[in-house]
Amino acid sequence: MPAVLTGAVTEADVRRALGTVVDPELDEPITDLGFVRSVVVGDGAVEVHLRLPTSFCAPNFAWLMVSDARDAVAGVPGVGRVVVELDDHHDSDLINRGLAADAGYVGTFGHEAEESLDELRAVFQRKAHTAAMERALTALLRADPTRAEADIGEVTLADLPAGPTTEALVRRRATLGLPVDGEAPVLVDAEGRRPDRAAVPLTLRRARSVRISIDGNAHFCRGLLATRYPGAEDDQVPRADDRPLLPLLPQKVNS
Numbered sequence: 001m002p003a004v005l006t007g008a009v010t011e012a013d014v015r016r017a018l019g020t021v022v023d024p025e026l027d028e029p030i031t032d033l034g035f036v037r038s039v040v041v042g043d044g045a046v047e048v049h050l051r052l053p054t055s056f057c058a059p060n061f062a063w064l065m066v067s068d069a070r071d072a073v074a075g076v077p078g079v080g081r082v083v084v085e086l087d088d089h090h091d092s093d094l095i096n097r098g099l100a101a102d103a104g105y106v107g108t109f110g111h112e113a114e115e116s117l118d119e120l121r122a123v124f125q126r127k128a129h130t131a132a133m134e135r136a137l138t139a140l141l142r143a144d145p146t147r148a149e150a151d152i153g154e155v156t157l158a159d160l161p162a163g164p165t166t167e168a169l170v171r172r173r174a175t176l177g178l179p180v181d182g183e184a185p186v187l188v189d190a191e192g193r194r195p196d197r198a199a200v201p202l203t204l205r206r207a208r209s210v211r212i213s214i215d216g217n218a219h220f221c222r223g224l225l226a227t228r229y230p231g232a233e234d235d236q237v238p239r240a241d242d243r244p245l246l247p248l249l250p251q252k253v254n255s
Helices: 011-018 059-074 092-100 104-112 118-143 149-154 164-176 197-228
Strands: 036-042 045-050 082-086
Touching: 011 036, 011 045, 011 059, 045 059, 059 082, 059 092, 059 104, 059 118, 082 092, 092 104, 118 149, 118 164, 118 197, 149 197
Parallel strands: 045 082
Antiparallel strands: 036 045
């Protein structure tokens, strides 16, 4: 549906704001995934409709995206009234009413809700960091086949090449409150702890399994969305070079 452009706020402004909203499980912007069905702007009022790959996507994930989308759009200068609705979900009516009433997740879902979605969000932020870390380190290993996998534990942020992969890792570290200076070690857990040298290969393999799971789910959900909504693939942004459709091949352990 084309936007009606009136006043200072444009559809592009709104879509840029929506681009900051990330599917918590897939770690990709909802705009890249094609989850934004329509944006209508008029006289400072904005109406956004979202769609998901299936009607039974987890309600807590759906709530996070819809509520984050509303907050992002409300933060655009010049925007007044904001309506964000989720279409074709088994809890669409409940979610849309709760969001419109500003009832919050617990207030909307009542006894079915967890006490808070903060921990769920934190879990996926930790997973996103793990995947970004693995992408950066695997790229480094591929670029230098002479580098031993066990030596990866000594790599610092300053050792990583400039580019989107490193920038994504730095952003995710900042979200977790981890150091982002050049001397900071790359291979760490969510609390910033480095593994012992002997544990480095296993730590990297575990990180790889997290990354493969995230990338595989994202690829699967893109396909489901295009099947459910023919033509939705035209709204999807091609995946970044560090997120190929097929998983990155595991590295051979250097003995």
